[in-house]
Amino acid sequence: MNDYDLLVSKLKKISVLGSVNGILGWDHQVYMPKGSSELRAEQQAMIAGMTHEMFVADDMGKLLKKLSKASLSEDQRLVVEETLEDWEKARCVPTELVHKYEEVTSKAFIVWEKARAKNDFKSFAPVLQEIINLNVKIAELQYPGMEPYEAMLKGYDRDLPLKKIASLLAEVRAGIKPVIAKAKKQDTKALFAPVSEAVQHDFNLKIARDMGLNQDLSRLDVSTHPFTTGTMLDTRITTRFDHGWWGAISATIHESGHALYELGLKKEHFGNPLGSAVSLSVHESQSRIWENHVGKGLAFWKHQFPLLKKAYAPHLKDLTLEKFHKAINNVEPSLIRVEADELTYPMHVILRFELEKDMISGKVKVNEIPAVWNQKMKDMIGVDVPDNARGCLQDVHWSGGSIGYFPTYVVGSMLSAQLYNSAKRKIPNLEQQFEQGNTAGLLQWLRTNIHQHGRRYKKQELVKKATGKEIGSDDYIKYLTEKFTRLA
């Protein structure tokens, strides 16, 4: 075996083991009995430790450094360069710290679930402090001299600096404020008609398949929080049926967008950077383009709505396409991020970004989080937070150690608007295709411009190639302003 093939086989082994952990995580949220969570935490921590050790091994480093001086094809050179960068970053973190991190975050998840159920922030605060400390420690090891929050953001969006993210989010905040003030609340009662779960499951699966989810490589299940996990060889999505039948469809479309990205990565690059998503915000752009630009648009539902009415009969007999379209685009300032409408959603995220920044710099202490959260909710969204369960305890992210993750949601939305405009320019009859029940043109465009590249290009380069410009907030603000002015 030559050196390059040896590298590929090592990376593949690591990814195969990583995918086992993915399935364990999926099972944790979908099927596992509640009482097994401690054992599962140990199982997952053990596997994460194993993959980390395999990756940071001296042999791996020697091989990568040798290969970086060898004569290689363009693709091979990219794989070696990107992997070496990952290796150097991972090497900064000692294995004991990785174990510790896995252990703390697995436990924190259980503590957080209980704290949220009992509306008891105080019981979560110490473990959150522990998570913050560990994150800061890792940030300082990986990027010495850099502001820790900036380093944490890099874990999710490597090539978008804190300053850039802050200015993009500030533009969105200012741009949508007047639109929110004028937006209209719509009648959404019909979206909560009691359609049976079995009927819903069939229709949700049909939508996922219509979007292009491969029947042999993906499946749809139910979990408390919808998510996607897997690779191009096996992708799992979930939805939930306890937030109304529209909530289920919307989650299914969102997660299907994520799954299509995974399934669109090249099989022959499984386990290496050319077969991996470029960044979380690009991943999120793929879910948002389907969820918002396709799944909340009139064109898509011109074809799907009669089928929906038939499937959910007799529950939707008084619902017209026009009323349905207005209902799914309801704007209503609310408490919970994952239930927020498309227009106020970014405010929820910007709140978290601002809070995290101050939390990590020490400007906001852990015990001050609830008060700061509640004040920001009032200022930005105009709602009073009745309890921490519906306030700062609502998201799973911090308990999982994910600090710096939130901005990817809005950067992803921004990017989805930019990509959608670009796709429409390239495919002038795109929305007529949707009216005919055909979304394959959009999928093909995304496959060609985003999915197939994996990490071949850095994010800004990828965006520029696909849309003609670097990532900006203009298309997004313009899209939200026009859409919600029209609906007001």
Ligand SMILES: [Zn+2]
């Ligand atoms: Zn998502």
